[in-house]
Amino acid sequence: MIEARGLEKRFGAHAALRGVDLRIAEGELFALIGPDGAGKTTFFRLVAGLLTPTAGTLRRAEGATFGLVPQRFSLYEDLTVDENLDLRARLYSVPSAEARARAAELLRRVGMAPFGARLAGALSGGMKQKLALVAALLTKPRLLLLDEPTTGVDPVSRREFWLVLNELHHEGLTIVVSTPYMDEAEYATRLGFLDEGKLLAVGTRDEVLAAFPRPILEVLSPDRNGVRRRLAGIDAVDDVSLFGTRLHLRGAAGTGTEILDSVRAGLTGLVPADGVRLVPPTLEDVFVLAGDEVET
Amino acid sequence: MRAETSSRAPLPPGVFLRAEGLVKKFGDFVAVNGVTFDVPRGKVFGFLGPNGSGKSTTIRMLAGLLNPTSGTARGFDGLDVTDTERWKSRLGYMSQKFSLYLDLTVEENLRFFGRVYGLAGPRLDERIRELSGTLRFERLKDTLTESLSTGMRQRVALAAALLHEPLLLFLDEPTGGVDPKGRRLFWELIYDLAAEKGMTVLVTTHYMDEAEQCDELAFILNGDLIAHGEPHALKRGISGRLLEVDLESAPFEALAAVRGAAPLEDAYLFGLRLRVLAREGRVDDALSLVSRLGTPAVAEPSLEDVFVDLARGYAERKAAAQPPTRMVTT
């Protein structure tokens, strides 16, 4: 559906994409992840034909209709929710009866059913984003490009949105989506990790995680700050983050068992040995490590 | 009229801000339906709720930017929100909508906002120097704001809200669109402001891992405050038991296989993980149901589970027309 070869895009002195090779097949649900400023939005704009490459090529399947939800969607703030959707349906020549039924169903699923008559300008931030999503899903293009579609959307609505996306995917749509939510990236058939204009990793989630070079530990303790202070003195640990009552630790190098031993030793008296264990890495670990390596 | 309805006794020393029956109507629509809550001094207070539930509207009233239809707010050791100028000079506010000028440099933006707050000369220079150090954007002072990443822009916007050394900070979805690493850094900064500077912070977020970091939380739904308490206390209030199954693949198929089953109060995905809330007394049935999909483990409820649980209770009470608030105390 999409093929990028040596794709580059420069804006003046700034290189937003620096040689991207990527094929996305028909029917894939592909997730793009990466820090902000990595080039995700530029990639979407190139695919949508809103920009032309500085070098390299980008091809989209012949005649494939596509829809794009840009990161900052522009709605007509002086039109109501329903009017915005009507207008969108007419622009894309969706028959009005069909468009209306579909809009009603989609609005209901994201909890927006009561607000059809409200001016878009008077919607809350997340409601505007939901309207943008409904507008994009109204037309059923063959290719759907979604640039961080769920930013600002509440958790329960995010669940519903992904159920809808999954249905569309099953109907055969090709979907490319960028997201800062690592749980959402896991729904993709494949994902690409973009950083500073380069694709650092492409593959299934398992492939990407298998390539992660560091051991990860988890510590369970109600005294998170106490544990944090102790850990500061252990060189084998180079990153600590908090998740509720859990602490998530990254080993600097070496094998998992060595680090497990030194962390257990370092926390004696504070955390029992079985409160420290090795866990598999997550996509968030991949993310954070890449960022740390760029910074230093 | 507003001030007379509130009780004039001073707030307890641990309370820095109190919302008292705040109501906001837009025409016939009730966006905020009489919310009352206390924000503790020097703590990070999270304000959660679905889209359109009234979070931003409440914050704008608390920040003195929007007049309540009725109700009031008191805080800052003896002030009332109707004393607008003094009230506003003591607080910092970061709106959900990005507020910096994209065509100015970072430093130009800070100078502009500094002057808005009445800062000038060496005092302003010093504040800009200090904040660009603490918030770690020193090397970017001459950069055009437009070319900053979202995470960095939000740090600059935070600096702008802190220039006049406020005692209370309102952050309305400060990490929307910020990447995971940027979010972590932003939260470390929020924590330091509360822990080291004693600042009181009221923050909204749709990220449950961030909500987890708050000292106290309030949940709002349809303009009604439906719960208020510490994260672990709210979690204890949840009825039923949460089970989790790690899936290898096909998460949506797994979900479809159990969704709506009688022993389950709720079922949803978190990436390749299926999470189900077993109804009270039906845990064994729920276990055998999900064991077909993988090995289930008992999991700690997340704040999202708490919210869904509270929302269900709210709907039931609404149907029975009972008062909507449930307070959780520790």
Ligand SMILES: Nc1ncnc2c1ncn2[C@@H]1O[C@H](COP(=O)(O)OP(=O)(O)OP(=O)(O)O)[C@@H](O)[C@H]1O
């Ligand atoms: N000027 C206005 N006129 C009419 N309705 C409004 C106006 N401003 C806000 N509303 C409505 O008030 C309700 C609450 O909006 P608010 O922005 O407070 O929600 P929120 O909880 O901050 O949501 P989000 O999570 O999406 O930011 C929404 O239904 C919104 O459409």
Ligand SMILES: [Mg+2]
């Ligand atoms: Mg809001």
